[in-house]
Amino acid sequence: MKIDGIDKIIIKRLVNDARTPILTIAREVGISGAAIHQRLRKLEKSNLIEGYKLVINPKALGYTTTAFVGIFLDASNLYSSAIKRLKEIPEIVESHYTTGNYAIFIKIMCKNNEDLMHLLNKDIQNIKGVSRTETFISLDQQIDRQITN
Amino acid sequence: MKIDGIDKIIIKRLVNDARTPILTIAREVGISGAAIHQRLRKLEKSNLIEGYKLVINPKALGYTTTAFVGIFLDASNLYSSAIKRLKEIPEIVESHYTTGNYAIFIKIMCKNNEDLMHLLNKDIQNIKGVSRTETFISLDQQIDRQITN
């Protein structure tokens, strides 16, 4: 799969705003809308494009607290059962199996610090195999982007 | 801003695939396409919808390593100058100012472990004020989603 300059323009525009009209891009690069469309289909089939997503503003839903939590597990064979339980907690938006101190590392979004504390002490600490957690609350996010080339 | 059942269906469908035809949703809920469209405009203006993004598959671009890096700063007033430098590193996809051990906490994506090591030792360690870093490499990601209600 090789990507030329036109593909890069298409991707750049749509990463920024997935609703940019294809005809706008077509006129910008000087080929027909159908040609742009065919390139997009090809990029989708090549697996480079994972999908198109509406991005929600969590703050508008009252989710103002973002935190990262390192989870210690008693034994690494408890990983899959713990993940199963973590998936049931909708506030957890990412989970990773990581090298280093922690077994599981999660990103979590809550409405406030009280909710975060409750999730940590009740929902997460009570999962079988979870011995301890370490929490980093995000006070400010300055970078949020994608890899695009 | 109140969100009813129809709005929830619209959001659910578009979070999953932002290219779902509005008319498909319209037929599903039994109102016209234009009505769905007007609800969307309202949701956009209400700030609930942050945008529509094409999501790229980093693996297709050769980025197979994801890591989290905690960065220690000599002094907290070096934060903004450090962020300025971190923004220049395209592999850094998130940065947070966090409570806890670290001053800055980043998510980074690299093509391989060698590139990660290079970025840590050359680009990040050489930023003024950065004294030390701690790295957690993600070996497996099981959860990746958004808050939607």
Next chain:
DNA sequence: ACTGAAAGCTTCAAAAC
């Protein structure tokens, strides 16, 4: 790999409920 045309979808304003 690109074009052009037909069918379906989105968008916007105005009117209807």
Next chain:
DNA sequence: GTTTTGAAGCTTTCAGT
């Protein structure tokens, strides 16, 4: 205030180049 209508523009598909 939300919904439908209708017209213009955009997307999608496909035969043809």
